[in-house]
Amino acid sequence: MSTAGGSNGASIRSMLRSPAVLIVGVVLTWFIAAFLVWPNANVLIQTFFPDGSFSGRAAEKLFSSQRAMKSLGNSFLLAVALSITVNVVGIFIVLVTQYFRIRGSKVLFLGYATTFIYGGIVLAAGYKFIYGDKGIVTGFLVGLFPGMDPGWFSGFFAVLAVMTFATTTNHMLFVTNALKGVDYQTIEAARNMGASTWTILRRIVLPMLKPTLFAVTVLSFLTGLGALSAPQVLGGREFQTITPMILTFSNSPTSRDLAALLAVILGVATILMLAVMTRLEKGGTYFSVSKVSSGLQKQQIRNPVANALVHAAAYLLFAVYTLPVVLIVVFSFADGAAIQTGQLLPASLTFDNYIRVLTQPSGLRPFIISIVYSALAALIAVGGLLFVARLLQKYRNWVTSVVEYLLHIPWILPSALLALGLILSYDHPNPLVGGAVLTGTTVILLIAFVTVKIPFTLRMLKASFTSVNSSLEEAANIMGAKTLYVFRRILLPIVLPAAAAITALNFNSMLDDYDTAIFLAHPLYQPLGLVIKANTDGADGVDGVSNTFVYTVLLMVITGVTMYLVYGRAGRKAARAGRAGTGDKGSTTPALIEAAPAESVRVP
Amino acid sequence: MRRLKTMVAGAVAVALLSGCGAGAAAPAASEAATGPAAVAPSGPPSGETLIVYTNSNGEGRGEWLTAKAAEAGFKIEIVGAGGADATNKLIAEKNNPIADVAFGLNNMYFEQVKAAGAIAPFTPAWSAEVDAAKGDPSESKAYWPLVQQAILLGYNTEKFSADEAPKDWTDLWTQDKFKSRYERVTGLGTATAQLVFASILTRYKDETGDLGVSDEGWKQVEAYFKNGTPAVAKTDLFARIAAGDTDMGQMPSSIILEREKSFSVDVATVMPSVGVPLAIEQVALVKGTDKQDEALKFIDWFGSAKTQGEWSQQFNSMPVNKAAVATAKPEVVEFFNTLKQQDIDWTFVQENMGAWVEKIELEYMS
Numbered sequence: 018m019s020t021a022g023g024s025n026g027a028s029i030r031s032m033l034r035s036p037a038v039l040i041v042g043v044v045l046t047w048f049i050a051a052f053l054v055w056p057n058a059n060v061l062i063q064t065f066f067p068d069g070s071f072s073g074r075a076a077e078k079l080f081s082s083q084r085a086m087k088s089l090g091n092s093f094l095l096a097v098a099l100s101i102t103v104n105v106v107g108i109f110i111v112l113v114t115q116y117f118r119i120r121g122s123k124v125l126f127l128g129y130a131t132t133f134i135y136g137g138i139v140l141a142a143g144y145k146f147i148y149g150d151k152g153i154v155t156g157f158l159v160g161l162f163p164g165m166d167p168g169w170f171s172g173f174f175a176v177l178a179v180m181t182f183a184t185t186t187n188h189m190l191f192v193t194n195a196l197k198g199v200d201y202q203t204i205e206a207a208r209n210m211g212a213s214t215w216t217i218l219r220r221i222v223l224p225m226l227k228p229t230l231f232a233v234t235v236l237s238f239l240t241g242l243g244a245l246s247a248p249q250v251l252g253g254r255e256f257q258t259i260t261p262m263i264l265t266f267s268n269s270p271t272s273r274d275l276a277a278l279l280a281v282i283l284g285v286a287t288i289l290m291l292a293v294m295t296r297l298e299k300g301g302t303y304f305s306v307s308k309v310s311s312g313l314q315k316q317q318i319r320n321p322v323a324n325a326l327v328h329a330a331a332y333l334l335f336a337v338y339t340l341p342v343v344l345i346v347v348f349s350f351a352d353g354a355a356i357q358t359g360q361l362l363p364a365s366l367t368f369d370n371y372i373r374v375l376t377q378p379s380g381l382r383p384f385i386i387s388i389v390y391s392a393l394a395a396l397i398a399v400g401g402l403l404f405v406a407r408l409l410q411k412y413r414n415w416v417t418s419v420v421e422y423l424l425h426i427p428w429i430l431p432s433a434l435l436a437l438g439l440i441l442s443y444d445h446p447n448p449l450v451g452g453a454v455l456t457g458t459t460v461i462l463l464i465a466f467v468t469v470k471i472p473f474t475l476r477m478l479k480a481s482f483t484s485v486n487s488s489l490e491e492a493a494n495i496m497g498a499k500t501l502y503v504f505r506r507i508l509l510p511i512v513l514p515a516a517a518a519i520t521a522l523n524f525n526s527m528l529d530d531y532d533t534a535i536f537l538a539h540p541l542y543q544p545l546g547l548v549i550k551a552n553t554d555g556a557d558g559v560d561g562v563s564n565t566f567v568y569t570v571l572l573m574v575i576t577g578v579t580m581y582l583v584y585g586r587a588g589r590k591a592a593r594a595g596r597a598g599t600g601d602k603g604s605t606t607p608a609l610i611e612a613a614p615a616e617s618v619r620v621p
Numbered sequence: 622m623r624r625l626k627t628m629v630a631g632a633v634a635v636a637l638l639s640g641c642g643a644g645a646a647a648p649a650a651s652e653a654a655t656g657p658a659a660v661a662p663s664g665p666p667s668g669e670t671l672i673v674y675t676n677s678n679g680e681g682r683g684e685w686l687t688a689k690a691a692e693a694g695f696k697i698e699i700v701g702a703g704g705a706d707a708t709n710k711l712i713a714e715k716n717n718p719i720a721d722v723a724f725g726l727n728n729m730y731f732e733q734v735k736a737a738g739a740i741a742p743f744t745p746a747w748s749a750e751v752d753a754a755k756g757d758p759s760e761s762k763a764y765w766p767l768v769q770q771a772i773l774l775g776y777n778t779e780k781f782s783a784d785e786a787p788k789d790w791t792d793l794w795t796q797d798k799f800k801s802r803y804e805r806v807t808g809l810g811t812a813t814a815q816l817v818f819a820s821i822l823t824r825y826k827d828e829t830g831d832l833g834v835s836d837e838g839w840k841q842v843e844a845y846f847k848n849g850t851p852a853v854a855k856t857d858l859f860a861r862i863a864a865g866d867t868d869m870g871q872m873p874s875s876i877i878l879e880r881e882k883s884f885s886v887d888v889a890t891v892m893p894s895v896g897v898p899l900a901i902e903q904v905a906l907v908k909g910t911d912k913q914d915e916a917l918k919f920i921d922w923f924g925s926a927k928t929q930g931e932w933s934q935q936f937n938s939m940p941v942n943k944a945a946v947a948t949a950k951p952e953v954v955e956f957f958n959t960l961k962q963q964d965i966d967w968t969f970v971q972e973n974m975g976a977w978v979e980k981i982e983l984e985y986m987s
Contacts, residue, residue: 082983138855151864249807249854254987257807265810265982268705270712270733271975272982354883357860378684437713444717457719536710540672540700540719551678551701560680562855 028414035500041404045420051449052468053426056438060430063441064277075274088259089279091248093286095176095258096241102181103237104230106334107188108223113331114189115196116222118315120328128335131342132186133525134576139569141250142356143341144179145170146348149251151359153344171253179247182337184240187233190518190584191477195229196222198484201311214318225484231294232480236473238290239428242283259283267433277434284429291425291476298483299413342573349566356562370563374571379548387528387545388575394466395523398474399516401467406478407508421475428472432465436536439465462537462544469533470523481515482508521583525576529568658761659743659906661917666694669915673697674711676704677725677768677902685935689928695919697722704730704812711907715739721916724767724904724923727812728756729819731764731903732971740764741908746921751941755901758967764903766941767924768933771960772816772898773890775877776869777862787869789893790821794844804858804870805849807986809978812900817871818842818977819970820898820963832976833969839985846985859884873900874956875938896963901941 032038065071079085113119114126147154148170159165199222207217223230245260252258259279267276318324348356350366375381405424409417427435443455455461485508493503531546538544545568553565675683678701690697700720702710708730711723715737723731723740734740735757742761755766774793776786780802793799806814825838850867852858858870859880872880872888881888904924906916922928929940930948939957940949 078979078983084986085983142855246854254851261808262982265808266979268709268810269975269978270709272979275979275983352883354860354863354885357856358864358884378687437709440713444714454717456714456717535702535706536713538700540698541670543700547701550703551683562857565855 028412029416032408032412032414032416037404037499037501038408041408045405047449049420049423052439052464053423053471055449056442057426057430057435058438059441060434060438061277061281064274064434067274072274075278079275079278085259085262085279088257088262089282091173091252091256092242092244092258092260092283094173095180095244095248096238096286098177099180099184099241100234100238102177103184103188103240104234106181107185107192107233108226108230109330110185110334111188111192111196112218113327115193116218116313116316117327118317119331125331125335128339129185129189130580131338132183133189133522133580134573135342135345135569136183138246138250139345139565140183140341141179141247143345144175145250146344146359147340148175149359168253171251171256173252173256175251176244176247176256179251180240180244182334183247184237186522187236187477190522191229191233191480191515192226194481194515194518195226195484197313199225199313201313204313204316214316214320214323217316228298228480228483231298232476235287235291235294235476239287242287263431264433267431273434276431280430280434287428288422288425291422345566346570346573349563349570351563353560353563356566370560370567373560374552374564374567377548377552383543383545383548384571384575386542387530390463390466390544391524391527394463394470394527395520397463398467398470398523399478399520402471402474402478403509403512403516404504406475407482407504409475410479410482424475425472427469432469432530432532433536435469436465436533440536456537457539459539459542462534462539465533465537466527466530470527474519474523477515477519478512481512485511517583521579524579528572528575657742659741659913659917661746661921662914664918666918666922667915668694668696669912671695671697671721671912671916671919672700672719673919674700674702674707674720674723674907675725676702676707680936682936686923686932689931690919690922693922693928695915695922697919703810705810708733711739712737715908718907718909720907721910721912722904722919723907725902726764726905727816727900727902728764728967729812729815729971729974731757731905732967734905735763739908740905741913743906743917743920745904745917745924747924747926747942747944750926750944751924752943755899755941756903764905765920765924766901767904767929768902768938769941769957770900770902770938771874771957772813772820772900773872773874773877774869774893775872775888775890778887778889780868783889786889787891789891789895790817790845791841793869794841794848799869800848801850802868803849804852804861804867805846806871807851807854809981809986813871813873815974815978816898816900818981819965819974820895821845822977823965823970824895826966826969832973832980834973834977842981842985846987857884859886859888862886862888875936878937892961893963896961898963898965 033042065075110125110129114122114129119125146152149155150167150170152170155167155170159167203221204217207221212220243260244258245264248256248258249261263276263279265276266272266279318327347366348361349370350368351361352365352367352369355361355365405420409421430438439461440456443450443453443461446452446454455464489507490503493507498506529546529549530544531550534544534546535550538547549565549568553561553568673686678686678699683699683701687697687699704726707723707726711720711734714720718739723734726734731740740763742763743765744762745765748765751766753762755769756762757764774787774790781787785798787793787796787799793803806817809815809818821841822834822838825835825841826833827835827838830836831839852870853861857880858867858872861867862869863884863886872890874890877888877890880886904920906913906920910916924942926942926944926948929942929945932938933940933945933949933953937950937953939953940946946954
């Protein structure tokens with residue numbers, strides 16, 4: 018079954034032997050052709066070959082523009098820097114909440130988990146309330162050091178800091194999950210042999226986390242490349258990124274080729290990053306292979322100085338994470354003028370903002386529409402890709418490589434162009450979808466939502482399959498279990514926590530979508546993003562800003578509930594299992610893992 | 622069965638239409654331009670649901686209009702989107718239109734929509750009550766004016782007296798006392814920003830210059846960006862004026878009263894000798910709608926002196942409909958009476974705006 022030594026041809030043949038694989042293959046090929054390749058090829062052809070002939074105009078214009086090149090450089094700088102800083106902070110917060118014995122780690126976890134529930138422009142604004150030139154911390158610091166520049170928190174450093182703290186969500190979910198799969202026996206053995214805390218971490222724990230770390234690194238890179246609101250709010254003159262320019266140009270029919278070219282440049286960079294990570298990931302074994310593996314127990318940091326330092330850093334980070342949320346909630350009760358000037362008077366806090374937002378004639382309807390759309394899209398994306406991700410991870414040949422890269426197409430183009438591609442391709446009866454016209458239906462937005470979420474879902478699912486011990490599957494196969502049976506009874510239960518987390522994140526990220534919905538939403542079923550935009554746009558008065566805050570808090574409530582339903586309950590179950598003293602494996606299947614044959618741990 | 626027949630008839634019609642379009646692409650466009658303008662039939666509204674696209678739905682406008690239309694017997698569903706988004710949406714959907722009516726976009730946006738063939742010529746019942754020069758300049762009129770808005774340079778009266786204040790946009794970067802004291806835009810995506818540049822660049826029209834503008838004109842743009850303080854995302858100009866971060870900037874006339882109150886600042890506006898640019902919000906009939914009669918009846922009602930008067934009263938705007946001016950707020954009418962409109966060659970602006978925005982974004986913004 019191992020593909021390490023097998024030739025491509027053999028792998029393809031063995032892959033095609035299973036009827037389940039064949040069916041999935043056909044459906045997948047249709048989906049990729051109809052919704053990933055065709056619409057986007059259409060929009061790119063129309064953009065780059067407006068009159069049927071190619072023009073190098075876009076490249077010429079862009080490369081001779083100092084601003085475009087500088088912004089592009091900044092985006093890349095941010096992407097590379099974020100890939101490092103998010104990993105450092107992300108791994109640190111996962112270790113202090115899950116690996117080391119730290120006092121109050123549950124409270125710390127809740128603080129770090131605040132990034133699950135909000136982001137975007139409001140998050141950047143939240144940081145500005147604290148560290149900006151009129152911010153609370155800045156005011157305090159200027160009191161201490163009168164010579165200090167009140168505008169210290171701006172530029173590259175500020176953007177990097179805010180984005181680092183804002184995007185550790187993937188670490189909190191997926192690295193935590195992977196850490197739970199690390200075999201404690203190995204750690205104990207190493208300690209008995211005299212290995213230090215640091216050595217154990219570096220040589221045993223981190224190598225096991227690699228597939229997940231690779232996957233979240235690609236995501237951090239992508240987040241950096243696509244940075245929009247943090248640079249706009251905090252970047253100042255010298256650190257602006259390329260995304261605002263892409264958005265302006267994709268809105269102008271005569272400049273859309275520039276937007277598409279920029280997007281393709283970013284897309285290609287992302288795909289290259291992906292290829293590098295896939296290469297690094299190959300050939301390693303990332304699952305526990307000891308005969309009797311057991312659940313992780315928290316480690317005491319033995320050096321008292323190191324222990325104190327780690328505690329201090331953990332609590333400092335806790336403050337950094339939670340302060341903006343607290344202020345956003347408080348400011349959501351203030352009037353728009355107070356929010357924009359950053360001057361808060363306790364007397365000015367009222368429920369007016371909430372009353373105004375919630376008593377609109379449209380009322381709760383947009384919330385419900387968005388919840389239904391997001392839930393459907395999240396479930397379809399994860400459900401549809403579970404088996405696909407497994408196949409792509411198991412069979413490594415040129416067919417699966419091509420499929421995998423094609424599934425990443427939505428990462429290449431901004432959502433506005435994806436939406437335009439769908440309209441161009443399906444505003445007339447199209448044989449690819451059985452001759453139906455999709456524009457003006459409720460389905461087209463759902464298709465767009467599902468498509469947009471494919472790359473992220475696939476990356477994370479594949480990473481979680483990689484950390485599943487393949488000997489379990491081999492054993493089942495030897496005993497005569499069919500592909501689907503093995504998938505359903507052995508693999509699925511192991512990756513389910515990760516799948517649930519991905520579903521929740523997908524759901525959360527689509528609730529306030531505007532870029533896709535604006536072009537594709539059915540006029541009678543308008544999702545929340547459009548209502549938010551109508552109520553918050555800069556030109557729409559002072560109330561707009563306070564409405565932004567109210568919507569953010571309302572979304573925090575919805576996403577918070579989602580995360581609790583998906584994660585809080587799973588966490589409690591795991592905790593109960595741990596207390597009961599059964600070899601705690603979270604929601605994985607301990608019996609099966611224990612049955613795995615012994616083999617020395619091989620890491621790349 | 623009847624439905625099938627209708628569909629077949631529709632398909633045949635589409636085939637015929639697209640056939641003649643394909644046969645002679647260029648003449649087809651001019652034919653559409655000179656084709657007969659649609660007029661609403663008489664009779665009460667049927668109550669069919671109309672889909673209305675607009676960028677003018679904020680601050681309760683959408684809800685107000687939906688309720689008022691319902692009183693008049695129209696069932697409308699408002700789809701709100703920014704000016705550029707609504708324009709792109711109308712163009713993208715031209716083969717299978719979803720909207721029936723679009724309003725709120727200014728002439729620059731509607732000219733793009735018209736060029737793409739997504740709106741159809743029509744004549745509203747109130748055509749005689751508006752100044753035709755404010756709408757579609759061509760022979761066959763595909764969009765008609767509703768509301769006008771002046772795009773102004775406003776300054777903090779606490780910082781500058783009327784004598785010290787700038788007399789025109791160009792003063793901002795030619796006189797040292799204004800340098801770094803005015804807010805400059807960080808993107809040209811909004812209609813307001815585009816109109817400010819239209820106002821500046823048309824003064825330097827030069828057929829031999831780059832994109833129809835002389836070098837001197839482009840120098841103005843360069844100086845504008847070099848000497849202004851960049852706008853801050855999600856922070857209103859008035860908030861920055863109140864905080865003392867900046868003293869002046871661009872603003873559409875309709876927001877001034879309300880923002881002055883919210884931020885407790887007093888702002889006066891500059892009246893350049895060449896006049897100020899007007900943004901004129903228009904209304905159009907979407908081409909290919911299957912509810913054309915109802916849509917035209919709605920437009921007749923919406924643009925009428927009565928509805929426009931109520932709208933102006935409610936949202937401090939200045940109606941184009943002369944018969945509606947009497948019902949608008951007196952201070953608004955007074956302001957527009959004293960205001961001089963800048964003479965702008967809109968055809969020239971519309972032809973070049975896309976390229977101007979691109980050039981400015983790439984070369985002058987920093």
